[in-house]
């Protein structure tokens with residue numbers, strides 16, 4: 001006990017102790033925290049679907065019909081019509097044979113990688129891949145080579161060096177949109193390398209799904225290479241406003257996941273209301289309203305980024321609604337978060353292990369239903385707070 005206590009004190013001294021902030025309202029562009037209304041600038045609810053009436057209604061109707069819980073895992077008694085319908089729609093969305101739901105993106109990545117890859121296989125993994133991919137690689141026990149972030153030449157050199165002693169399957173593993181930098185994987189080049197070296201390509205498009213591409217199909221659609229991705233992972237929890245995740249791929253891979261994906265097999269399935277809301281979100285984001293919301297999101301993103309750019313801030317190559325500004329060490333970062341809270345703006349400072357040591361940041365995310373003056377106010381306040389902190 002004493003040792004744990006000491007660890008907590010050490011974290012506090014380093015400015016690294018995390019605590020929970022409780023939201024008292026529904027999720028939207030404004031949220032209530034400790035009795036105050038705050039402009040929310042750090043949610044992944046990009047399209048504002050988390051509180052959308054269509055999702056709430058779909059979940060309610062499913063609860064009326066199917067009740068709440070599922071009482072079991074998918075392979076025992078918990079596979080329900082709502083799951084199947086959503087999986088079929090997700091497969092069509094990504095243009096592949098089949099899809100399989102997982103209870104979260106974390107569960108999908110830590111289930112999928114060990115199910116499909118093992119000792120003897122080789123995974124090339126981007127240095128800034130999400131923690132769930134890192135853990136999935138570890139659990140797979142495949143050899144993992146981490147290549148410098150988005151560095152195609154370095155990846156190519158690593159692949160060329162490994163080629164002579166090749167054995168087993170090769171996988172190129174990347175986020176589509178990098179969650180803490182807001183930049184994109186160089187997918188067209190990764191597709192070229194995948195063909196050149198007979199590797200598979202897996203894209204974790206947690207932040208791309210619903211946001212990127214003309215119809216929201218993600219980073220692959222944005223680059224015009226959706227068909228070249230072997231394993232699509234996406235979540236229902238960010239732009240889709242709900243909860244859960246999916247893997248979309250060829251039928252044999254999905255069948256294997258049903259048989260070998262431990263996080264799929266040994267976990268109770270998602271409530272049917274969650275799956276029904278997921279289907280409503282998927283329909284919404286492919287329709288006219290989805291297109292309008294994406295336009296609003298991107299308009300807000302451009303307006304926000306323009307003010308930060310004009311102030312000379314470095315946005316780390318962000319080209320998405322995720323906009324980071326480096327602040328360095330934990331102490332000053334959290335002081336900036338507090339200062340912005342005083343101004344009514346909620347933008348969470350990000351510290352290790354979410355980002356590398358010394359690369360703490362303010363990570364702002366825009367939403368479709370932020371209004372223009374709010375976006376402007378938030379950007380100006382952020383610029384002012386950063387300038388004062390200099």
Ligand SMILES: *Cc1c(COP(=O)(O)O)cnc(C)c1O
Pocket residue numbers: 103104105106107109130132175179204206207235236237244245
């Ligand atoms: C958020 C995220 C996940 C995890 O998804 P959850 O559904 O929240 O568990 C996985 N990968 C990336 C890149 C993410 O940003």
